[in-house]
Amino acid sequence: xxxxxxxxLATTKRxxxxxxxxxxxSCFTDHxxxxxxxxxxxxxxxxxxxxxxxxxxxxxxVFHYGQTIFEGLKAYRTADGRILLFRPQQNLKRLxxxxxxxxxxxxxxxLALEALRQLVLVDQDWIPREEGTSLYIRxxxxxxxxxxxxxPSRQYKFMIIMSPVGxxxxxxxxxxxxxxxxxxxxxxxxxxxxxxxxxNYAAGLKAQEKASxxxxxxxxxxxxxxxxxxEEVGSMNVFFRIGDKVVTPELNGSIxxxxxxxxxxxxxxxxxxxxxxxxxxxxxxxxxxxxGRLVEAFGTGTAAVISPVGELNWENRKIIIxxxxxxxxxxxxxxxxxxxxxxxxxxxxxxxxxxxxxVSATS
Amino acid sequence: xxxxxxxxLATTKRxxxxxxxxxxxSCFTDHxxxxxxxxxxxxxxxxxxxxxxxxxxxxxxVFHYGQTIFEGLKAYRTADGRILLFRPQQNLKRLxxxxxxxxxxxxxxxLALEALRQLVLVDQDWIPREEGTSLYIRxxxxxxxxxxxxxPSRQYKFMIIMSPVGxxxxxxxxxxxxxxxxxxxxxxxxxxxxxxxxxNYAAGLKAQEKASxxxxxxxxxxxxxxxxxxEEVGSMNVFFRIGDKVVTPELNGSIxxxxxxxxxxxxxxxxxxxxxxxxxxxxxxxxxxxxGRLVEAFGTGTAAVISPVGELNWENRKIIIxxxxxxxxxxxxxxxxxxxxxxxxxxxxxxxxxxxxxVSATS
Numbered sequence: 001x002x003x004x005x006x007x008x009l010a011t012t013k014r015x016x017x018x019x020x021x022x023x024x025x026s027c028f029t030d031h032x033x034x035x036x037x038x039x040x041x042x043x044x045x046x047x048x049x050x051x052x053x054x055x056x057x058x059x060x061x062v063f064h065y066g067q068t069i070f071e072g073l074k075a076y077r078t079a080d081g082r083i084l085l086f087r088p089q090q091n092l093k094r095l096x097x098x099x100x101x102x103x104x105x106x107x108x109x110x111l112a113l114e115a116l117r118q119l120v121l122v123d124q125d126w127i128p129r130e131e132g133t134s135l136y137i138r139x140x141x142x143x144x145x146x147x148x149x150x151x152p153s154r155q156y157k158f159m160i161i162m163s164p165v166g167x168x169x170x171x172x173x174x175x176x177x178x179x180x181x182x183x184x185x186x187x188x189x190x191x192x193x194x195x196x197x198x199x200n201y202a203a204g205l206k207a208q209e210k211a212s213x214x215x216x217x218x219x220x221x222x223x224x225x226x227x228x229x230x231e232e233v234g235s236m237n238v239f240f241r242i243g244d245k246v247v248t249p250e251l252n253g254s255i256x257x258x259x260x261x262x263x264x265x266x267x268x269x270x271x272x273x274x275x276x277x278x279x280x281x282x283x284x285x286x287x288x289x290x291x292g293r294l295v296e297a298f299g300t301g302t303a304a305v306i307s308p309v310g311e312l313n314w315e316n317r318k319i320i321i322x323x324x325x326x327x328x329x330x331x332x333x334x335x336x337x338x339x340x341x342x343x344x345x346x347x348x349x350x351x352x353x354x355x356x357x358x359v360s361a362t363s
Numbered sequence: 364x365x366x367x368x369x370x371x372l373a374t375t376k377r378x379x380x381x382x383x384x385x386x387x388x389s390c391f392t393d394h395x396x397x398x399x400x401x402x403x404x405x406x407x408x409x410x411x412x413x414x415x416x417x418x419x420x421x422x423x424x425v426f427h428y429g430q431t432i433f434e435g436l437k438a439y440r441t442a443d444g445r446i447l448l449f450r451p452q453q454n455l456k457r458l459x460x461x462x463x464x465x466x467x468x469x470x471x472x473x474l475a476l477e478a479l480r481q482l483v484l485v486d487q488d489w490i491p492r493e494e495g496t497s498l499y500i501r502x503x504x505x506x507x508x509x510x511x512x513x514x515p516s517r518q519y520k521f522m523i524i525m526s527p528v529g530x531x532x533x534x535x536x537x538x539x540x541x542x543x544x545x546x547x548x549x550x551x552x553x554x555x556x557x558x559x560x561x562x563n564y565a566a567g568l569k570a571q572e573k574a575s576x577x578x579x580x581x582x583x584x585x586x587x588x589x590x591x592x593x594e595e596v597g598s599m600n601v602f603f604r605i606g607d608k609v610v611t612p613e614l615n616g617s618i619x620x621x622x623x624x625x626x627x628x629x630x631x632x633x634x635x636x637x638x639x640x641x642x643x644x645x646x647x648x649x650x651x652x653x654x655g656r657l658v659e660a661f662g663t664g665t666a667a668v669i670s671p672v673g674e675l676n677w678e679n680r681k682i683i684i685x686x687x688x689x690x691x692x693x694x695x696x697x698x699x700x701x702x703x704x705x706x707x708x709x710x711x712x713x714x715x716x717x718x719x720x721x722v723s724a725t726s
Contacts, residue, residue, distance in 0.1 A: 025422065025511025032421055053418040058395055058524050059388070063505050066429045066561025067568065103568040138511060142426050148388025148501060148526060150598055152568050161421050163511060183553060188587040190548030192566045198429025199562015203555045205430065205466040205515050224551040225588045235513055 005033075005111075005118055009361045010050035019128045019166040024303065025136060029123040029162045033115045036144075037105055039154035046111060048119055048359070051161065057146035061153045068198045069098035070140035072302045073259075074165075075120045075355070077127040077134075078343035083355040085137075086341045088116055090259045094196065095139060097257075101195040103152040104141055112139065112158070118359045119160055132167025132338075136303075168304045173326055173334060175310025176299075178233055179216035180282060181207045182315055186231065186254075188224030193231075193254030200256075201235065208234070218299070220282075220312065223254065228281045236299030236307060237261035239275075240285060241329055243293045250277040260300040264333055266349060273329070282314055289319045296327025305341075306334040368396075368474075368481055372724045373413035382491045382529040387666065388499060392486040392525045396478045399507075400468055402517035409474060411482055411722070414524065422509035424516045431561045432461035433503035435665045436622075437528075438483045438718070440490040440497075441706035446718040448500075449704045451479055453622045457559065458502060460620075464558040466515040467504055475502065475521070481722045482523055495530025495701075499666075531667045536689055536697060538673025539662075541596055542579035543645060544570045545678055549594065549617075551587030556594075556617030563619075564598065571597070581662070583645075583675065586617065591644045599662030599670060600624035602638075603648060604692055606656045613640040623663040627696055629712060636692070645677055652682045659690025668704075669697040 010030040017027045028051050035046040062068050071091040076084045092109040099106055116137065120127075127135040139160045143153030184207040187193025187200055207219045218234035230249050232238060237258040239248045246268055251257050268275050288294040297309035308331075310324040321327075339345030340352060373393040380390045391414050398409040425431050434454040439447045455472040462469055479500065483490075490498040502523045506516030547570040550556025550563055570582045581597035593612050595601060600621040602611045609631055614620050631638050651657040660672035671694075673687040684690075702708030703715060 023510070023512060026509075028422060028509075051421070053420055055416040056419045057416055058414070058522055059391060059501075059526075062426060062561075063431060063503060064433055064501070064561060065564035065568075066431065067565045068426060068429065070427055101569060102565055103572055136511070138422075138427070140426060146389075146391075147386070148499070149386060150564050150567070150571070152572065159421055163422075185551055185553030188548055188551040188554065190546060190587060190590075191551065191554075192562070197562070197565060198425075198427060199555075199560070199565055201428035201513050202430045202465055202560060202562055204513070205428075206464060208513070209466055209515065224553060227553075 005115060006047040006362045007118070007122065007359055008047065008049045009122070016126060017164065019130065019133050019164050020170060022166065024165055025163045027163055029126040029164070031119060031122050033119045033160035035115070035158045037156040037158070043105070043107065043158065046115060048122055056144065059146035059148060061143035061145050061147065064148060065143070065150060066199050067102055067104060067153055068140065068142035069095065069102055069104060069196055070138060070198070071095045071196060073137050074134040074302060074341070075127050075137060076342045077129050082343055083120060083124055083127060084341065084343050084352045085116065085120070085355060087259055087263070087351050088113060088353055090262070091139070094257060094259070098195040098197055099141060101192055102197050104156060107141065107158055115160060117355050119162065120355055121357060121359045123162060126162065126164050128164045130167070132169060134165055136163045136165045138162065173308065173331070175308035175324055175326055176217040177215065177311040178218050178220045178309050178313070179211035179214060180220045180312055180314035181211070181222065182227065183207070185224035186221040189253040191254060194251065194256060196256060204235070216313065222282060228283065230280050230282060230285065231255050233299045233309065236301035236304065238297065238299050239264065240280065240297045241295040241327060242288045245274045245276055246329065247276045247278065247280050249280055258300055260302060260305060263337060263351065264300050267333060267336060268329070270348070286314065286317065286319060289321070294321055296322045296330055298327065298330040305337050306330050368478060369410040369725045370481070370485065370722055371410065371412045372485070379489060380527065382493065382496050382527050383533060385529065387528055388526045390526055392489040392527070394482060394485050396482045396523035398521045400519040400521070406468070406470065406521065409478060411485055419507065420509035422511060424506035424508050424510065427511060428506070428513060429562050430465055430467060430516055431503065431505035432458065432465055432467060432559055433501060433561070434458045434559060436500050437497040437665060437704070438490055438500060439705050440492050445706055446483060446487055446490060447704065447706050447715045448479070448483070448718060450622055450626070450714050451476060451716055453625070454502070457620060457622070461558040461560055462504060464555055465560050467519060470504065470521055478523060480718050482525065483718055484720060484722045486525060489525065489527050491527045493530070495532060497528055499526045499528045501525070536671065536694070538671035538687055538689055539580040540578065540674040541581050541583045541672050541676070542574035542577060543583045543675055543677035544574070544585065545590065546570070548587035549584040552616040554617060557614065557619060559619060567598070579676065585645060591646065593643045593645055593648065594618050596662045596672065599664035599667065601660065601662050602627065603643065603660045604658040604690060605651045608637045608639055609692065610639045610641065610643050612643055621663055623665060623668060626700060626714065627663050630696060630699060631692070633711070649677065649680065649682060652684070657684055659685045659693055661690065661693040668700050669693050
């Protein structure tokens, strides 16, 4: 099945930024994708058009009741000029899982992938070529019906915008200091923690501010029920190398099913490293440290890929992990994952999708 | 201190709807209030202008990270033509408490009250006069900075829109059937349940849909930790008359501090009825019913004021409360509260604020 996406090209192109000098997600490409949903028509009118402000009714439900979900992935330019996406189908599957939880109608994943493909190709000059850079892609859905009743919207927009991003580790990969949060909670089982929805991120801001004020770069979230089991770190999944195993919290309903998380689990398995997905308490972690068995820790996510953790502070108890240096597995995972993402290493898992072709304006 | 709010009047006025025939929050008045925030300028440019779509950058943070809060209150037209607001200062105090939790800058409550006053006066012809009708007022704040980094926005809009609403009980006050939710959770202590923020409402949609499919009109939420203590019903606070006392869940951090809730507690106190604010488990409630001590139940909120509960269904155990009829206290509270709100009864609590004067266009 082919999908007819209308394409209107920008008449003027904006200058490309120096990605080493801009912050994450601050500069957007010349085009965007947009598709509308109405309860009586379904999803309709898929289009690529020049990046531009959108008109919103002030009563649109997204402003009031937060019915919205998003995804994040990256396009990479290889040394030989090819364009690669990393497991985009997984993002689209998760997008629909998030939609389901938030009472938003499904998006056709085949159409969404075609939209991704065409949009990246249209703006392929925006994919930066410098080491460690990429084009960040943000698909998202939000409720637009202008109605204040608390009920699922009957109108939505599905959009994709893109932003060139510099190297996360321009000054070299370095472990971060993490504050273990005991007061605030990100999500709880039965809630929406496993959905990539706006409210989870809004809910985390206060603790993040508190951690930043105290000199920590991220928050480690504990579960909302017992306040003792590890959930996520900032907006990343988290892994700990304890003895000869790697442990990561199991997907319990309040943790996001990260695609980098899944890739790390598969990759470690292929190396013969045992990975346990289970409940892991903060006490167990501190005990493992005391016993000298906590070897390394790292977060996983689309932005950083692998983010080594060098320090944890929990209720004024501080531990330094791996002497504050990047661990062996962290470094190897980072190199192998980014190598596959950039087409520099073989892709035994079939993770990358090469985008080819050109896209012309429709008339 | 006077606040200079610029006023641009609509050149054409839209026809007023028959409020008995429109749904809640579907039709908006001729004008709206808008004020912008920039990190370097603070809140600025307060203005009343014709109701119209707003231009939003597709990267605006509200679409992605849900940093937004809102309030809801009503303006009433008395039989003798006066215009009354009910405890608007309480809404503005709560607005700033919500702002604080969501890392949104404070709004000047005095300016916000003046904005409410002027906007209602400009559109005073929109306040319906029929029995039980009112003008619903929706102040809200949302993040507008076009930046995908997960951090508090440096730009916001504070807006107020208004919608004439029909009588909640056009066919007479009637008790509703409630589904006690055991799978999904609305909020948890440490989260954002006590803030009037979008994500809480998005989080509740799925359970609401499930309840509706089973023929229930609302969900009763249990706490996210023990899954046994009563929190709210739909988006209302909830009260139970057990024996000679009235019990309502205490404000524990995951429950919204309703203004109608507070008014009911004060009013019951003035009648000599003892009100306990404490943890109340669903088991205790079902036991009280078995013992014949559960006399009545009702929800409280701005929309319905008092909403009697006639039936609870919890894991296939069903109880009928008060023989499914509106209870004595529910009826009296409804009559007294709405009587004060509409200026038909004396206001010993000093709750109503009369709006007077006219507003002209600024030049």
